[in-house]
Amino acid sequence: MTNEAVRVENLTFQYPDTEEEVLKNINFTLHFGEILGIVGPTGAGKSTLAMCLNGLVPQVIEGELRGDVFVKEKNINETSVAEISEHVGFVFQEPENQLSQMTIEEEIAFGMGNLGVAREEMINRIKESLEQVGLSGFEKRSPLALSGGQQQRLAIASVMAMRPSIMIMDEPTSMLDPKGKNEVYDVLQNLKEFNMTGIIIDHEVERIATYCDKILVLDEGQVKAFGSPEEVFTQIELLQQLQLNAPQVTGFLYQYNRQFNRRAKLATTVGEAVTSFESEYN
Numbered sequence: 218m219t220n221e222a223v224r225v226e227n228l229t230f231q232y233p234d235t236e237e238e239v240l241k242n243i244n245f246t247l248h249f250g251e252i253l254g255i256v257g258p259t260g261a262g263k264s265t266l267a268m269c270l271n272g273l274v275p276q277v278i279e280g281e282l283r284g285d286v287f288v289k290e291k292n293i294n295e296t297s298v299a300e301i302s303e304h305v306g307f308v309f310q311e312p313e314n315q316l317s318q319m320t321i322e323e324e325i326a327f328g329m330g331n332l333g334v335a336r337e338e339m340i341n342r343i344k345e346s347l348e349q350v351g352l353s354g355f356e357k358r359s360p361l362a363l364s365g366g367q368q369q370r371l372a373i374a375s376v377m378a379m380r381p382s383i384m385i386m387d388e389p390t391s392m393l394d395p396k397g398k399n400e401v402y403d404v405l406q407n408l409k410e411f412n413m414t415g416i417i418i419d420h421e422v423e424r425i426a427t428y429c430d431k432i433l434v435l436d437e438g439q440v441k442a443f444g445s446p447e448e449v450f451t452q453i454e455l456l457q458q459l460q461l462n463a464p465q466v467t468g469f470l471y472q473y474n475r476q477f478n479r480r481a482k483l484a485t486t487v488g489e490a491v492t493s494f495e496s497e498y499n
């Protein structure tokens with residue numbers, strides 16, 4: 218068995234009422250233990266791509282799909298959404314839309330109930346998933362009494378309790394303050410410990426560069442770049458063309474090199490930038 222979590226081959230998709238394809242010949246592979254960040258301008262097709270990975274598109278949201286999506290080596294065109302949801306968890310932008318129960322433990326039990334998980338096992342998983350997102354001890358509280366960051370972590374815990382091996386988050390931090398954003402990214406980082414795969418759509422390039430192993434840049438339905446943060450975020454001209462930001466440190470080093478005719482290695486995190494800057498002078 219390979220370590221392949223997701224493989225997308227020649228994926229093209231068009232909604233019934235759009236004139237153009239919104240995804241055009243997309244190809245990429247993601248392995249277990251890797252975190253993928255998807256970035257791109259508004260309307261690039263990021264959410265549509267995410268929904269192709271759990272079968273919502275085209276099985277629930279209809280349209281014409283060509284090409285193939287494999288999740289754990291199974292072609293999802295030949296798998297029901299219910300079956301895929303056992304493997305692929307989805308966290309949406311606004312956590313309150315995903316929360317419906319009176320207490321936090323009921324909230325986490327809810328999704329597992331739909332999967333037919335036995336009661337004893339549910340109790341274990343509630344405990345474990347709350348530990349994973351740092352919400353232990355909150356079992357009896359109302360989800361509404363949580364902060365935005367905590368609600369988003371609860372939404373993640375509810376999905377994690379269903380034990381998907383792939384977690385997709387569509388702009389999970391856009392409503393959160395910096396502390397809440399860090400909390401969500403810390404959970405994302407934890408997924409790797411469990412050899413899970415995470416896919417996050419976000420505009421937070423600094424955090425994406427720090428936490429993700431692979432970056433996919435999508436524009437007008439096409440993959441413009443795919444690779445490590447270093448491979449992707451150092452393509453400053455491409456990012457500028459697409460009106461996307463590189464991490465600030467990368468932009469700084471790029472500008473510094475141009476202005477002073479230097480060759481400092483373009484780094485994507487502050488730690489690497491310090492090393493790069495240091496070695497310019499030594």
Ligand SMILES: Nc1ncnc2c1ncn2[C@@H]1O[C@H](COP(=O)(O)OP(=O)(O)OP(=O)(O)O)[C@@H](O)[C@H]1O
Pocket residue numbers: 232233234235239257258259260261262263264265266278
């Ligand atoms: N259900 C739908 N029916 C028709 N067109 C749609 C539908 N959903 C999205 N679109 C269109 O498909 C294109 C891609 O939308 P999508 O939401 O996937 O982009 P996105 O990159 O996630 O954008 P954003 O960053 O603004 O969320 C857009 O032109 C959008 O208007």
